[in-house]
Amino acid sequence: MTGSLEVEGQDRVQRVNAVLEEESLDALVCALPSNVLMLSGYWPVVAASIAVATKDGIALLVPEDEMDLAGHSWAREIWTYRPGSLSRQLDTATAMSAALKEMARKLSLGSARIGHEVASTYEGSSYSATFRFQDRLPEMLAEVFEGRGVTTVGSAVQRLRFTLTPYEVDRVRCGSSLLAGAFVEARGAIQAGAREPDISTMCAATFERAGLANHGVQRAGAFSWCMSGPNSAKAGGAFARTTNREIAAGDLVLLHCNPYIDGYFGDVTRTYSLGEPTSRVREMFEAILLSRDSALSSLGPGIRAADVDRAARKVLEQRGFGDNFTHGVGHSLGFSVISAEYPPRLNPTSPDVLEVGCTVNIEPAIYVEGFGGIRHCDAVTITATGYELLTPFDSEMNRLVVD
Numbered sequence: 001m002t003g004s005l006e007v008e009g010q011d012r013v014q015r016v017n018a019v020l021e022e023e024s025l026d027a028l029v030c031a032l033p034s035n036v037l038m039l040s041g042y043w044p045v046v047a048a049s050i051a052v053a054t055k056d057g058i059a060l061l062v063p064e065d066e067m068d069l070a071g072h073s074w075a076r077e078i079w080t081y082r083p084g085s086l087s088r089q090l091d092t093a094t095a096m097s098a099a100l101k102e103m104a105r106k107l108s109l110g111s112a113r114i115g116h117e118v119a120s121t122y123e124g125s126s127y128s129a130t131f132r133f134q135d136r137l138p139e140m141l142a143e144v145f146e147g148r149g150v151t152t153v154g155s156a157v158q159r160l161r162f163t164l165t166p167y168e169v170d171r172v173r174c175g176s177s178l179l180a181g182a183f184v185e186a187r188g189a190i191q192a193g194a195r196e197p198d199i200s201t202m203c204a205a206t207f208e209r210a211g212l213a214n215h216g217v218q219r220a221g222a223f224s225w226c227m228s229g230p231n232s233a234k235a236g237g238a239f240a241r242t243t244n245r246e247i248a249a250g251d252l253v254l255l256h257c258n259p260y261i262d263g264y265f266g267d268v269t270r271t272y273s274l275g276e277p278t279s280r281v282r283e284m285f286e287a288i289l290l291s292r293d294s295a296l297s298s299l300g301p302g303i304r305a306a307d308v309d310r311a312a313r314k315v316l317e318q319r320g321f322g323d324n325f326t327h328g329v330g331h332s333l334g335f336s337v338i339s340a341e342y343p344p345r346l347n348p349t350s351p352d353v354l355e356v357g358c359t360v361n362i363e364p365a366i367y368v369e370g371f372g373g374i375r376h377c378d379a380v381t382i383t384a385t386g387y388e389l390l391t392p393f394d395s396e397m398n399r400l401v402v403d
Helices: 003-008 010-022 033-040 064-070 092-106 137-144 154-162 166-188 196-212 229-236 279-297 305-318
Strands: 027-030 050-054 057-063 077-081 114-116 150-152 220-228 252-261 268-274 359-362 365-368 372-375 378-383 386-389
Touching: 003 010, 010 027, 010 033, 010 050, 010 057, 010 154, 010 166, 027 033, 027 154, 033 050, 033 057, 033 154, 050 092, 057 064, 057 092, 064 077, 077 092, 092 137, 114 137, 137 150, 166 196, 166 220, 166 252, 166 268, 166 359, 166 378, 196 220, 196 252, 220 229, 229 252, 229 365, 229 372, 252 372, 268 279, 268 372, 279 305, 279 359, 279 365, 279 372, 279 378
Parallel strands: 027 114, 057 077, 114 150
Antiparallel strands: 027 050, 050 057, 220 252, 252 268, 359 378, 365 372, 378 386
16 A cells, blocks of 8 residues: 555545444445445456455455555555466355455454445446456355345445545546547547547547556546447437448537546547538537536535536527437546446436535537437536536637537
8 A cells, every 4th residue: 555545545434434333334345346446445457356344444355466456555454365277266256255254354353244235237347357246245245254244235335435535536637637638639630531430549549648657547548439420419328339430521520538547437528520510510519518507507515416407408498409418417427437326416306415525527418310419528526615627628629610
């Protein structure tokens, strides 16, 4: 554990201790990579790690070959295990269970009251293939702790994720800032004859180079998609998809990117017109920027998330585009990436109320099937006096027209 990270993690550890006290728990156990990150500051690579939080601090159980990376965390203790080898065939869950039992013994948790996460959600990808054993976790914990006092505490974990600490906000801020340069590079590559992958891969590669060049960053990357012409209208669906479509003069070109710095995710979208836009496109773009401004001006602690959505949606309805805005105006960032499930949720029916540290995106959009779509997505964090824009891109970055 580095000294600076130990200091940065104190705020998070204090929040975890408060939840342990509120829930009358001796320990909180999490296995989802984003929750392991939330507890310990370490983002598991292949998702075969466990974090155990007690009043004495955070302990990690990680595969042997992740020890070097896991050392860059605020965990007080780190145990390792070997999933298997050529001479010792052993499935990962079994190996973890044996190691967790020994870990629990050394932490004196044999008869403790243990809380664990409820895992049914979208999860940011940490590697090309990751291990999922949430269905085994209750069984593992019941065996390790001999069935005593093991309970689910999904609402407690949600409370812990609801707001970010200053350090965690800074990781999102760092990723968002570095992404500005990647968007400049990608925007410069938009021209007639270019194809969608030319733009999306340039954005992702530029960000990864910039992220890994930063002192102290262990892992950086970006999921990036380019959707042009009629394809840009499909960005309002459940997922984005870059195709091999060739970009032509007059096209709308929507570029969406989710950058991450050591597991903390951001979310940015910009849409460009290749060449002089039509009056219809200008009307759409102006409506979206007004909707964005309305949403931003409504942000602050104590504000209902549904009211932020309403502020943005009302503008688009007044401009005649209400039916073309098909999703909520925002969702949480940091531990989650493209998930409308984790609070705070910014949609018409959200029950959430914003607090200092809530970190979300604001993404008003207009999607016209068969024609095209425009979305403008910023990252913000709630402060005591309102909000901080984490994507303060200059006017050139926000300009619609690509010559």
